Amino acid sequence: MDKDVLIGIILTAAALLTVITMAVLSRASIERIASDGCRTARQTLKGKNNGK
Amino acid sequence: MASSPDSSSNPTPELSRELSLFHVTMMGLGMMIGAGVFLGMGISIGEAGPGGVVLTFALNGLLAMLTAMSFAELSSAIPRAGGAYNFARIGFGRGTSFLAGWMEWFASSVAGSMYALTFAIYTVRFVGELHWLDGLYNLAGYAPGSAEAESIDGMIVKVVAVVTAITFIYINFRGASETGKIGAFITMGQTLFVVTIGVFGVIAVIKDPSRLENFTPFMPEGWSKLLITMGFTYVAFEGYEVIAQAGDEAIDPRRNLPKAMIYSVCIVTTIYILVAFATVVSVKIGTQGVEGPAWQWIGSFGEKGFGEAVARLMPFGNFILTLAVIFSSTSALNATIYSATRASYALGRDSMLPKFFAFIHKAKNTPYGALLATSVLVLIVTTVLPTKDVASSASIMFLFLFFMVNLCVIKIRRSMADELTYGFLMPLFPLLPIVAIICQVILAVWLIHMSLIAWIIAPIWILAGLAIYWFYARSRATTTEDEILILEEQKHHEERLEGKYPIMVAVANPANASQLIQSTYRLCGAKNAHVELIHMVQVPDQVSLHDAEKYTHLGKEGLFEVMLSLALHFPISTTIRYCRNVARGIVSAIREKKTKMLVLGWHGATHHTLFNLGSKIDPIIEQSPCNVVVLKGCGGNKVFKSALVPIAGGPNGALALEIASILTAPDEGAVTAFSVDTGRGAVDFDQFIEANSKKFNIPRENLKTKTVKATSAIKAILAEAKDYDLVVLGTTHKPLLAQTGRMSLPEKIACRSPKPVVMVKSDIGVRSWIRRWI
Numbered sequence: 001m002d003k004d005v006l007i008g009i010i011l012t013a014a015a016l017l018t019v020i021t022m023a024v025l026s027r028a029s030i031e032r033i034a035s036d037g038c039r040t041a042r043q044t045l046k047g048k049n050n051g052k
Numbered sequence: 053m054a055s056s057p058d059s060s061s062n063p064t065p066e067l068s069r070e071l072s073l074f075h076v077t078m079m080g081l082g083m084m085i086g087a088g089v090f091l092g093m094g095i096s097i098g099e100a101g102p103g104g105v106v107l108t109f110a111l112n113g114l115l116a117m118l119t120a121m122s123f124a125e126l127s128s129a130i131p132r133a134g135g136a137y138n139f140a141r142i143g144f145g146r147g148t149s150f151l152a153g154w155m156e157w158f159a160s161s162v163a164g165s166m167y168a169l170t171f172a173i174y175t176v177r178f179v180g181e182l183h184w185l186d187g188l189y190n191l192a193g194y195a196p197g198s199a200e201a202e203s204i205d206g207m208i209v210k211v212v213a214v215v216t217a218i219t220f221i222y223i224n225f226r227g228a229s230e231t232g233k234i235g236a237f238i239t240m241g242q243t244l245f246v247v248t249i250g251v252f253g254v255i256a257v258i259k260d261p262s263r264l265e266n267f268t269p270f271m272p273e274g275w276s277k278l279l280i281t282m283g284f285t286y287v288a289f290e291g292y293e294v295i296a297q298a299g300d301e302a303i304d305p306r307r308n309l310p311k312a313m314i315y316s317v318c319i320v321t322t323i324y325i326l327v328a329f330a331t332v333v334s335v336k337i338g339t340q341g342v343e344g345p346a347w348q349w350i351g352s353f354g355e356k357g358f359g360e361a362v363a364r365l366m367p368f369g370n371f372i373l374t375l376a377v378i379f380s381s382t383s384a385l386n387a388t389i390y391s392a393t394r395a396s397y398a399l400g401r402d403s404m405l406p407k408f409f410a411f412i413h414k415a416k417n418t419p420y421g422a423l424l425a426t427s428v429l430v431l432i433v434t435t436v437l438p439t440k441d442v443a444s445s446a447s448i449m450f451l452f453l454f455f456m457v458n459l460c461v462i463k464i465r466r467s468m469a470d471e472l473t474y475g476f477l478m479p480l481f482p483l484l485p486i487v488a489i490i491c492q493v494i495l496a497v498w499l500i501h502m503s504l505i506a507w508i509i510a511p512i513w514i515l516a517g518l519a520i521y522w523f524y525a526r527s528r529a530t531t532t533e534d535e536i537l538i539l540e541e542q543k544h545h546e547e548r549l550e551g552k553y554p555i556m557v558a559v560a561n562p563a564n565a566s567q568l569i570q571s572t573y574r575l576c577g578a579k580n581a582h583v584e585l586i587h588m589v590q591v592p593d594q595v596s597l598h599d600a601e602k603y604t605h606l607g608k609e610g611l612f613e614v615m616l617s618l619a620l621h622f623p624i625s626t627t628i629r630y631c632r633n634v635a636r637g638i639v640s641a642i643r644e645k646k647t648k649m650l651v652l653g654w655h656g657a658t659h660h661t662l663f664n665l666g667s668k669i670d671p672i673i674e675q676s677p678c679n680v681v682v683l684k685g686c687g688g689n690k691v692f693k694s695a696l697v698p699i700a701g702g703p704n705g706a707l708a709l710e711i712a713s714i715l716t717a718p719d720e721g722a723v724t725a726f727s728v729d730t731g732r733g734a735v736d737f738d739q740f741i742e743a744n745s746k747k748f749n750i751p752r753e754n755l756k757t758k759t760v761k762a763t764s765a766i767k768a769i770l771a772e773a774k775d776y777d778l779v780v781l782g783t784t785h786k787p788l789l790a791q792t793g794r795m796s797l798p799e800k801i802a803c804r805s806p807k808p809v810v811m812v813k814s815d816i817g818v819r820s821w822i823r824r825w826i
Contacts, residue, residue, distance in 0.1 A: 004270040008103040015110040016325060019117045022479075023318035026124065027311060030476045034307045038128075041469040044477055 071301050073308040078236035079298065079390070080291035080316035082383035083163075085242050088288025089324060090377055091170060091443055093331050094350055094357020096281040099502075102332040102347040103270035108281040109328050113321025115282070115495075116289035118488035119454045120317045121478040122461040124310030127296045128475030129464070131305030133394045135296035136457050142468070143460035146404070146529045147521060152456050153399045154517035156293070159449035160392035161426055163287055164217065164385050165433035166442045171381035172212035173439070174359065176205055178374040213434045220386045221427045224393060225418055238383040245376035246323055252366040253330020263333040266346040283495035284502050287447040288324070290454075291316050294387045297394035306475030331358055334365035355439065389426060397422035404525035444503030448510045451496040458485035458492070470671055471633045552623065553579040554645060556678075557614065558638055558652040559587050565610035567653040567687035569617045571715055571810070575651060575681065578714040582623040584645055585611050588637040589630045604628055635671040642676055648815075649679045653686075673783055678815050681711060685808040686778075692716045692808070695723045696776040698769045698801070699735050704782025706744035707814040712780040713751050715810065724756045726772060728765040735759075748814075769801055779805050783813040 033044060071079075089109075096105045126139045136156050141149030179185055185208070186196045194200040257263050271277075292313035302308050335346045342349050342364075350357040359377075363369040397419035400409020411421035433442060462482045464472070478484055500507045557572050559565050576583055587607030611626050618624055631637030642650060654669055673680050695712040699705040712723045727735040737757040741750055762768035773779045781798040802809045 002268070002270060004103060005267065008107055008270055012106055012110040012325060015114040016321060019113050019318055019321045022117050022121070023314045025479065026121070026314045026476065029479070030128075030307060030310055033475055033477070038306050038473045038475050040472060041129075041465055041474050041477055044474055 071298055072303050073312055075236050076295050076298050076302050076308055077312040077315050078239040079387050080295040080312055081243060081319060082236075082239035082291070082380075083294045083387035083391070084288055084291035084316060084320045085239070085246055085323065085380050085384070088163075088166075088285060088384075088443070089246075089327065090174075090358050090380070091166075091355040091439065092281070092285035092288055093328065094353055094355055094359075094361075095440070096285055097331065097347050097357060098351020098354065099273065099284075100277040100281045101269065101272040102267045104273070104275075104278055104281060105332065105347075106325060106328045107278060108285055109288075109324035110321070111278070112282050112286055112289055113317065113324065115488060115491050116286075116292075116321070117314070117317045118484045119458060119492075120292045120313045122454075122458050122485050122488065123292045123296050124313045124476050125474065125478045126457065126461055126464065127299060127309040127313065128306045129472040131299035131302070131309060131475075133297055133300040133398055135293055135299070135391075135395065135398075136453050136460075137395060137398045138299075139457055139460040139464065141402070143463040146526070148456070150399065150404050150521045150525050150529070151514065151517055152453060153395050153404070154520070155449050155453045155456075155514065156395040157392050157399070157426070158429070158513050159290075159446050159453060160293070160388045160395060161429040162433050162437075162442055162449070163290070163446040164388035164392060164426075164430045165213075165437070166287075166439060166446060167381045167385040167388060168213040168217040168220075168430070168434050169209065169439050169442070171216050171378060171385065172209040173356075174374050174377040174381070175212060176209050177356075177359070178370065180205065181370065210435055214431055216382065217385065217389075217427070217430050217434055220382065220389055221423065221430070223386060224389050224423055225413075225416060225420060238379050238386065242376055242379035242383055243319075243323070245372060245379060246327055248372065249362055249365065249376065250323065250326030250330045253326070253333050256330075256365060257333050260336070263336060266332050266335070266337065269345075272345075272347070279495060279498040280501050283447055283451065283499040284444060285447075286495060287443060287450055289317065289320065290450045291320070291387070293450070293453070294391040297391045306473070310476035330365060331361045334361035339364075389423075389430065392426040392429070393419055393423045396425055399525075403528045404521070438505075441503045441505040441509070444499055444506035445509045448496055448499055448506050449513070451492045451499075452510070452514075455489055455492045455496075458489045461485050467636060467639070467675065468633070470635065551580075552582040553649070554584065554647045555579065555581040555649045555651060556584045556586055556638075556642060556645060556647040558650065558672075559585055559607065559610040559614055560653070561606040562609045562613050564653045564655075565613040567683060567685075568651060569614055570690065571681075571683050571686050572614070572651050573618060573621070574714050575649070575711070576618065576622045579649070581649075583618055583625070584641075584647065585614055585624060585626045586638065586641055587611055587626075587628045588634045588641075589628060590634045635675070638672055639675045639677075642678055647678050649681060650676055651681045651683065654682050654684045654811075673811075673813050676813070676815075679707060680783075680813040682811040683808075684802060684810070686715075686810065690777070690808065692778040693721050694776045695721070695778040695780055696726055696769075696773050697723060697780045698726045698728070698765075698798075699737070699740065700727075700782070700797075701735050701740060702782060703744065703747070703814045704812060706740070706748040706750065706782075707812045708780045708782045708810075709741075709750045709755070710748045711810060711812050712778070713749075713754065715778060715780070716754070722754045722756060724758055724776070726769065727757075727759045728768045729759055729761045730763060730765055766797060766800055766804075770804060773801075773805050773807050776807060778808050778810065780810045780812065783811055 093105065096108050100108060127135075130138050130142060132138050137149050137153030140152035176185075183196070185205075189196045189201045189204060192200070192204055194204065295309055295312045295316070299305050299309065331350065332346065335342050335349060337346055350361050353360045359370075359373050362373045366372065396405065396409050399405040400407060400422055408421040409419070409425060411419065413420045461478070462485055465481060555572070555576055557568055559568065572583070575581070587604070587610065589603045589607060607628060611628075615624055615626065627641065629637055629641065638650070641647075650672070652669070652672065669682060673682070692715055695716045697705070697708045697712045699709070709723060709725060716723060725737055727737070741752070744750065758772075760768055760772070779801065781801060783798055798811060802811055
């Protein structure tokens with residue numbers, strides 16, 4: 001397989017996978033913050049550090 | 053029937069909150085799956101080749117997701133109509149925010165024109181193929197298919213585009229609910245059609261795998277062409293901007309806006325990759341009419357290349373494509389008009405543009421003034437400008453706009469982490485917005501290879517915006533509650549301040565003032581300072597701005613007490629300011645006054661579990677662009693004969709030595725630099741003092757050094773502190789929010805020490821800030 005094709009396939013797959021992963025993780029984060037109650041950035045990160 | 057925002061006798065009409073997660077997601081999708089992809093596909097294949105077009109949309113999707121994260125975070129914290137304009141206003145102030153709103157208005161309006169034109173081009177083409185326009189050609193005396201007939205086509209396209217734009221302007225006037233519902237219906241249709249095209253592409257390859265040969269050569273024009281096509285098609289990913297505009301109208305916006313943004317980018321990236329793949333494999337090399345490589349053949353049709361490809365991919369390809377374009381263009385047109393209207397409405401609402409822009413219709417609850425102005429812009433651009441340059445102009449403006457939003461997300465999280473309520477916080481902050489900023493600058497610059505006209509139009513619009521801001525908006529813009537107000541400012545001296553060292557002393561109340569006087573006196577004497585006494589009035593959110601003065605009583609007493617002691621010796625100015633957040637107010641005043649040292653008092657350990665030193669002190673220490681001295685238990689007329697300065701080797705330790713030597717008695721005082729060897733080696737004091745002697749004034753005459761071996765640095769320091777009058781500590785230089793976890797060593801000592809404690813932080817400079825950020 002041509003080197004350009006291989007790089008192209010890898011880049012496309014990686015980009016799509018990253019986009020989907022970011023969407024899934026972000027959704028989980030939004031739901032977690034919503035269930036804990038929206039707070040300031042500092043408070044939210046502190047809650048996360050405490051494993052809440 | 054209409055009202056102006058000045059009609060103070062009646063309650064001001066507000067936008068109705070009716071849009072669900074589904075509606076706002078569909079609005080975003082509708083704006084993305086529009087003409088950008090249909091126009092961009094053919095041109096991109098011609099520019100970057102078959103592999104390049106797929107990569108263009110894949111990498112653009114990734115870049116769009118990075119910026120969508122920034123939009124999502126900001127929209128969850130500031131869910132108001134205005135989008136980027138509001139973010140810039142809160143992050144950077146009026147000038148930048150005006151520019152953001154101005155660019156947003158232009159970009160969305162021009163994108164709207166592009167969608168209207170695309171709708172018209174494809175509709176007229178389809179109707180022409182059905183020979184429904186032949187009668188018109190005959191009436192004009194031209195043969196169908198002749199050059200003259202094509203000129204009539206051009207006129208018909210313009211007329212249809214204008215009629216389409218007017219139709220959707222009226223739909224927007226009907227209100228957000230109608231806008232969202234009609235938009236959602238259309239978006240569902242367009243998504244279905246576009247996915248169908250992608251599915252046909254996959255089926256075609258399964259039936260005939262030889263079509264994959266169309267991908268050879270993969271990147272015939274080289275990888276650098278990717279930058280051009282990515283910049284050109286970026287407009288196809290900007291739908292999250294319209295979602296941000298729905299902040300005043302979305303249900304549960306802190307939750308739904310970020311979700312809608314992220315969902316829409318994820319969905320369109322997948323669809324675009326699928327459609328790009330289908331476009332490349334749509335034609336079979338060697339079939340009738342296809343000459344040369346498939347990518348060249350498709351690219352030769354330019355913006356119509358996608359249409360030609362799809363017509364050969366599936367039965368009724370022309371018909372299905374026309375339906376898809378009709379649905380997608382109208383949906384995107386609907387969303388862009390909505391977005392452009394909200395952007396200009398926000399400018400009018402804050403008096404940056406004439407009040408006319410902020411008029412809201414009482415019955416429809418829509419900003420009809422802004423809508424009318426947007427309509428004029430859309431219709432002019434639709435009538436006058438060529439499509440390709442319009443698309444490039446919109447892309448450039450969106451790239452600039454998103455560049456600004458990525459800066460805003462960094463600035464706002466850093467400066468307002470304790471104020472804004474967030475529904476979403478992006479991961480890997482601030483790496484993601486920094487990467488997005490770099491990519492957006494590169495793409496914007498590279499777009500000059502696609503359209504020179506775009507690079508002329510965009511700067512002209514920006515310069516016009518700057519002129520309007522300078523001559524009109526700057527003096528009229530209303531103050532928002534997010535800003536800091538100066539209630540009272542007085543100068544109590546007549547001296548010239550050149551050469552004086554500016555020290556700011558934050559006074560909260562009389563008790564706090566008494567703690568500050570003695571130490572401030574010594575610091576001012578040693579530094580030949582002039583003193584700026586500041587009292588920040590924190591007024592609760594529910595209290596009106598006009599009542600802020602009622603909260604100044606204790607602060608004025610405190611200021612008076614400090615003045616009594618210091619005014620005879622040093623030039624003093626006082627200022628009382630209102631702010632919703634004390635920390636931000638003080639940091640802002642430090643920047644404004646170019647203060648070199650801030651002195652403030654601390655009452656001791658806080659019971660608040662979320663912060664180390666306290667919700668006010670923490671951000672002040674982190675963000676102040678100057679040296680900071682925090683005093684604890686230093687009140688009264690205490691004379692410090694001995695000071696202990698634990699040293700770990702950082703610049704704060706050197707400042708701590710300097711401050712300790714100032715605060716101890718001039719003749720009999722002694723300062724002990726103290727190091728604890730916990731097995732990692734002790735500090736080399738001679739080398740440490742030598743390295744810091746240029747920046748800090750560390751007198752050696754009364755300086756002693758001491759090193760002990762211990763397993764616990766905290767215990768060793770606390771044990772040693774018992775023999776001293778004062779402990780002076782340097783704070784740690786941790787990145788913002790890292791300190792929310794557990795206390796650092798200096799902070800633990802400050803909390804536990806029974807002796808007076810002074811904590812210091814030196815100004816670390818721009819390079820260190822950048823290093824910390826990255």
